[in-house]
Amino acid sequence: MKQRITYVVTNPEEFTPDQLEVGEDKSGPYFALDNVHAAKEHRITLGLNELPEEISKVFQQWHELHLRWTSPRPYASTPPFTSRVSPGLHVFFTPLSDTPDDALCSSLHSLISSDLKCSSTSSSSTKMPVLSERFSMSATSQYYSYLDDIDRVRSFFQQKFCKKDGKSYCLDAIDGFALSDYVDVDYDTISRSVVLTAESSNAGSAKKGWTETIRLPSEEATVEIGVLSLEGNADPEDVQFGGFLTVLGQDDKPKPTRFQTSTRHYPLLQASKNPTAQPKLHPLTYSTSFNQPTGLHPTLTLTFPAHHLTPPDRSCKLHTHLTLPSYLFIDKYQFSDALFLADKNLKRLRSLAGATDLEAPDWVVPAWGSAALFELATPKPEKIEYPKVSLGDGEESVWEDLPTHREVPEGDWNVSIPLHLRYMPAQAASHARLPVPWPVVFWACRADSGAQHTTNPFDRMHLGYEGLFGPKTRFMHVEPKAWNQTDSGELVEWINVPVLDTRMAGWVEGGTVGVVLFAFVGLCWMLFRNIGKGDVEDEKKTQ
Incomplete structure (x- = not known):
């Protein structure tokens, strides 16, 4: 299992390295933050052999599977976590040739709710329109359902992952994922690994920063931790970050770092004649x-x-x-x-x-x-x-x-x-x-x-x-x-x-029957009345 936790500071002017601490006590190494106002991304990478057998079999039914859940709660984006999808559960997938047609729906019904509108993979999903050859290898199908929270999913994973050891680390990690602004799950047959990513724009309150202590899930594990801030950059297609990185379990203190990378989802920033100045989000x-x-x-x-x-x-x-x-x-x-x-x-x-x-x-x-x-x-x-x-x-x-x-x-x-x-x-x-x-x-x-x-x-x-x-x-x-x-x-x-x-169906049914019956009687009366008149006229003509 690999873990990467990234904090992107929202107010770099107010942040100081004194708010970070790397140490070790009787419980082992730890990384502590003290009131750090930042967006947080927690990413966990698991191999199929590290998953419960039941869940591992579910992923192995797909060539690739990508789940995107976004909370309906409004949240502010912090670069580089700027990309968005509409609130709810999005599933993008490509089945294998032998994937059962009910694989998607049965998994969603058992994991989330039997009320989801999903009968079979072929009929309930839609084909993804792809107009660019670059994305020809992307997922072929899509499914969506409005889902306002993932409490049901949280309980399921806590039972499956944490039932053996009952460690608070496992429970707390899943609780944190459930309270995030968005959660991504990615799997493909090439890497044969599952990547879980959760992002939170703040610590649960805009007025409070992150005050927490991160520990290792096991003695042999390591956790990569970064506390970064967005910096100005002269290249309009790249983003630049500066801050501190540490590998919990290996480093004894945070190391200063600065790196630059191109990005597909770029933050919309305010105009500035000095591109190297601290960037600010655009008011649009x-x-x-x-x-x-x-x-x-x-x-x-x-x-x-x-x-x-x-x-x-x-x-x-x-x-x-x-x-x-x-x-x-x-x-x-x-x-x-x-x-x-x-x-x-x-x-x-x-x-x-x-x-x-x-x-x-x-x-x-x-x-x-x-x-x-x-x-x-x-x-x-x-x-x-x-x-x-x-x-x-x-x-x-x-x-x-x-x-x-x-x-x-x-x-x-x-x-x-x-x-x-x-x-x-x-x-x-x-x-x-x-x-x-x-x-x-x-x-x-x-x-x-x-x-x-x-x-x-x-x-x-x-x-x-x-x-x-x-x-x-x-x-x-x-x-x-x-x-x-x-x-x-x-x-x-x-x-x-x-x-x-x-509740009004009885009145509608009775009224409908009444109208039909009235129309039938009226039609019969008109029909037989005309027939009677015709016989009298024929008799007069004969005389």
């Missing part, structure tokens, strides 16, 4: 809402502050990726009209995959839903100046990622995406309350070092939309507006859908 945010009343044709609205909505680079285009459960769908034919797109502040529908039947009710749609990628229109500024910055040795270059002057009107910029609701099954209520996860929003920009992205130790892959872009693309993510959420305080909208109320 977005919020999601539905026009009220939603009805059966709800319109999803993305709202941006217009004066911040300037491309960070001339090559950047704004996109949003929607994950829509089966009860919602998009009519792709609506988005073929240029005037319609312009009215909604949309450029085009770039991709749509999944359940797209326009007439089917929800109970006959076996797939989990659909995924859509839109390119969004942005307000056109009258002027953008990209300043020149010094690269040393008298050279100058245009820092295209940092516009310092823009003339964009104040106010909100709204993007509207019309959706459609399917008819829902009858239930003992007049309305069904359904969740709609917030989409992710990002700038897709041209990168010159696309082939080097794989060297980044923090990059995430298999997010559902990378294969829709070319190999030299970097994603600059826009933050959700966390301080102005919905009533639930989550990155999910709830809509009320009218359904057939089974």
Whole structure:
């Protein structure tokens, strides 16, 4: 088992090395932090032989399997942990030739809930659209379900992993994963290893830092620990970090370090004429809402502050990726009209995959839903100046990622995406309350070092939309507006859908029978009345 724990300090000016301590006591070596405000990533790599046999067999059914769970709780991204997916459980996978068709659904039902909409791998999953050859080896299929927490999963893994020794280290590690902002699980047949990654934007409270002691899970184990901070960098396609690294069990004190790496998911930073200065996140945010009343044709609205909505680079285009459960769908034919797109502040529908039947009710749609990628229109500024910055040795270059002057009107910029609701099954209520996860929003920009992205130790892959872009693309993510959420305080909208109320079904049935019977009697009366009149008229004519 390998472990890597990384803390990325959010306020480098307030951090000092005195807040770290490496020592040893009667319980063994330890690494202690004292009130360190940072985002934390905990990564554990396990071989198949280190897993319980039951779980190991589950992974061996797949060529590759990638789970992405994101909490609906709003959280602030800290570079390099900037990539996002919509809240809920995403499963990206490629089955082997002999993988049973019920392998995915049976595992999810036993692990999470038997109520998940999943009948078989072939019918419940959707094919992943891949437009770039670079991602031709990525997962072939996708499954999604809205899942607001993973308490059920936490209990399962604690029973399977910690039942033998009952050590608090095992229990605490799983508890920490369950409280994270997102959790990733990755497996492939080449490495034959399972990688669990959990990220937390803070220590559970924005006002509290990490105060904890890390110990070794066993005497022969080691744990790599880094406490880093993002630094300014003259290369717009790389990120640079400085801080301290230690290998618990080998080092007796943290060692200073500094390293630079290219990244696929780049933080959206504020403009600065001095690229080596401490970078700060860009103020651009977005919020999601539905026009009220939603009805059966709800319109999803993305709202941006217009004066911040300037491309960070001339090559950047704004996109949003929607994950829509089966009860919602998009009519792709609506988005073929240029005037319609312009009215909604949309450029085009770039991709749509999944359940797209326009007439089917929800109970006959076996797939989990659909995924859509839109390119969004942005307000056109009258002027953008990209300043020149010094690269040393008298050279100058245009820092295209940092516009310092823009003339964009104040106010909100709204993007509207019309959706459609399917008819829902009858239930003992007049309305069904359904969740709609917030989409992710990002700038897709041209990168010159696309082939080097794989060297980044923090990059995430298999997010559902990378294969829709070319190999030299970097994603600059826009933050959700966390301080102005919905009533639930989550990155999910709830809509009320009218359904057939089974409590009123008796009245409906009786009324229907009554109307049919009344119509039948009326029809018979009209029919026999006309027949009687016809006989009288025939008799008069005969006389």
